Amino acid sequence: MPEPDSGSRSGARAKSGAEGRAATEAATGAEIGAEPPGPFRVRPIATRRGPDPKQDRSARTRLLVLTAAAELFTARGFRHTSVQEVADRVGMTKGAVYFHYPTKEALAVAVVEQHYARWPLLLAGVAAEGHGPLETAERLLAGAALAFREDVVVQAGARLQVERPQIEAELPIPYLDWTELLTGLLTRAEALGELRAGVRPRVAARSLVAAFFGAQHISDVLRERADIVERWAETAELLFRAIRAD
Numbered sequence: 001m002p003e004p005d006s007g008s009r010s011g012a013r014a015k016s017g018a019e020g021r022a023a024t025e026a027a028t029g030a031e032i033g034a035e036p037p038g039p040f041r042v043r044p045i046a047t048r049r050g051p052d053p054k055q056d057r058s059a060r061t062r063l064l065v066l067t068a069a070a071e072l073f074t075a076r077g078f079r080h081t082s083v084q085e086v087a088d089r090v091g092m093t094k095g096a097v098y099f100h101y102p103t104k105e106a107l108a109v110a111v112v113e114q115h116y117a118r119w120p121l122l123l124a125g126v127a128a129e130g131h132g133p134l135e136t137a138e139r140l141l142a143g144a145a146l147a148f149r150e151d152v153v154v155q156a157g158a159r160l161q162v163e164r165p166q167i168e169a170e171l172p173i174p175y176l177d178w179t180e181l182l183t184g185l186l187t188r189a190e191a192l193g194e195l196r197a198g199v200r201p202r203v204a205a206r207s208l209v210a211a212f213f214g215a216q217h218i219s220d221v222l223r224e225r226a227d228i229v230e231r232w233a234e235t236a237e238l239l240f241r242a243i244r245a246d
């Protein structure tokens with residue numbers, strides 16, 4: 001017995017809080033508000049940590065330093081970025097930066113973690129629109145392409161992942177979380193009859209991740225990702241036509 005459709009495909013209106021949460025839970029099978037919906041079990045840096053303004057200030061400073069580091073890592077890469085340059089960019093002393101991030105490696109890990117912390121937020125937004133799982137997957141990747149063009153923390157995380165061999169730190173493992181997330185959505189799509197016969201959810205998920213990685217990397221090298229949205233849209237159109245049931 002196929003699962004009830006988690007959202008009408010006829011241009012469902014954006015759903016409110018409880019409905020939105022229900023739609024997100026339906027699309028991802030994860031409970032919102034608890035631990036970030038898996039995969040991507042990383043939390044965004046919260047700048048409001050509670051009643052203590054000192055903590056808020058510290059969280060805001062961490063975010064400021066992290067964003068400055070992301071700008072430099074994106075432009076110059078890990079090896080050619082110094083903590084002194086990060087400190088200069090935010091008008092702090094190197095010691096003050098080390099207070100928040102004890103090493104340049106710790107900064108790189110934090111930037112990559114915040115790269116992945118973007119995706120549960122994007123997922124919650126797309127899922128709340130109430131589309132079916134296949135359309136949710138398509139809109140999620142389109143949203144990711146936009147983030148790769150616009151968001152310096154996303155761009156820095158991608159560059160640092162490519163430079164993993166040069167970074168002596170435990171960076172989050174790339175690609176696997178996206179593969180898990182897309183496999184989950186495509187498995188639900190299969191249950192709803194949205195997939196073309198013979199398409200295996202995990203194979204399709206790995207193919208989408210490989211294609212997206214390639215599209216964003218080529219766009220980065222050739223155009224600093226200025227055309228990533230268009231390049232991904234043309235690839236996605238082709239791949240989802242192959243995946244979607246007629």
Ligand code: LUB
Nearest residue numbers: 158161174175178209212213
């Ligand atoms: C994604 C990149 C670039 C996968 O998951 C990742 O780590 C990714 C950066 O490392 O593409 C495709 C959605």
